[in-house]
Amino acid sequence: MQEKKYDVTALGEMLIDFIEYGTSDQGHPVYEANPGGAPCNVLAMLAKLGKKTAFIGKVGKDQFGYQLEQVAREAGIDTSSMRMDEKVHTTLAFVHTFPDGDRDFSFYRNPGADMMLTKDEVDEDMIRASRVFHYGTLSSTHPGVREATRHAIAVAEEAGLLLSFDPNLRPPLWDNLEEAREQIAYGMQHCDILKISDNEIEFMTGTDDYDKAVEILREQYDIPLILVTMGKAGSRAYYKNMAVECPPFLQEKTIETTGAGDTFCASAINYVLDHGLENLTPENLKELLTFANAAASLITTRKGALSVMPKREEVEVFIYEYHV
DSSP: OOOOSEEEEEESOOEEEEEEEEEOTTSOEEEEEEEEOHHHHHHHHHHHTTOOEEEEEEEESSHHHHHHHHHHHHTTEEEEEEEEESSSOOOEEEEEEOTTSOEEEEEEOTTOGGGGOOGGGSOHHHHHTEEEEEEOSGGGSSHHHHHHHHHHHHHHHHTTOEEEEOOOOOGGGSSOHHHHHHHHHHHHHTOSEEEEEHHHHHHHHSOSOHHHHHHHHHHHOOOSEEEEEOGGGOEEEEETTEEEEEOOOOOTTOOOOTTHHHHHHHHHHHHHHHHOSSSOOHHHHHHHHHHHHHHHHHHTTSSSSGGGOOOHHHHHHHHHHHHO
16 A cells, blocks of 8 residues: 555544443442543554554534543544534443443433534545545434545545444434444445444344355445454454454453454454455464454453553563463
């Protein structure tokens, strides 16, 4: 790939994840305000891996918006195209964590600032100056920001970027799930790299046989690289006529899974940036999945995601020590 100012630009939501952090003296849940939002989590991990990243999106002109802008900058993300809404507050998500580390989300976003991004506010030059454009579906839940997202996708395609898509399905944010299915389908029509979770691929294909599910997707969409994350069952990569599976890195120190999928996604994008998408081998795919699984496992031992992404050396040491 030719030299560009940015390796990856992402468009989407940036919000505050209020994550449970024990209980008060009165026995009530205590929450910690962690900076988050899937696209920025992806960019933060890519920055830790040495890539140049930039964000397009909107937060509120409030204490949380300023916090997010500062934390993103500190994470190495170019925030020059982050907008601040004068009237609508930053989106908030309250995350309840179950004993096994899985989560349940409650969103305060009716509206939230991330929904207010318009087509005219999309920085086309930033996209054109990038190698990869990454997006999800939270920026397609409402008409205005959906128009902005689709415009950004069109700019990226016209400029010849690789496009990376993570559906990141959050049912509470959709008026109905058929609309969610339509928007995920649109994202799949326009991506080169698809990172999709087990529940999302079942939602889109109606089967939990992931080999069959990928066949269904391939009949509908021409996606060169499909990555299926399966939680405690590991992950799979589907590329050309190859299917490679990698076991997970399970550990007792897992506290919650916020950001695990984003960390995996970022690691996969990073591998494609380093190796290209043209001639990957089974060994390449195994290497990609191993690193991505390990990085995702590490983030589950930390609260939040954006501010605590692991460095490459941490992941490599973890892989080595896990297998010793």
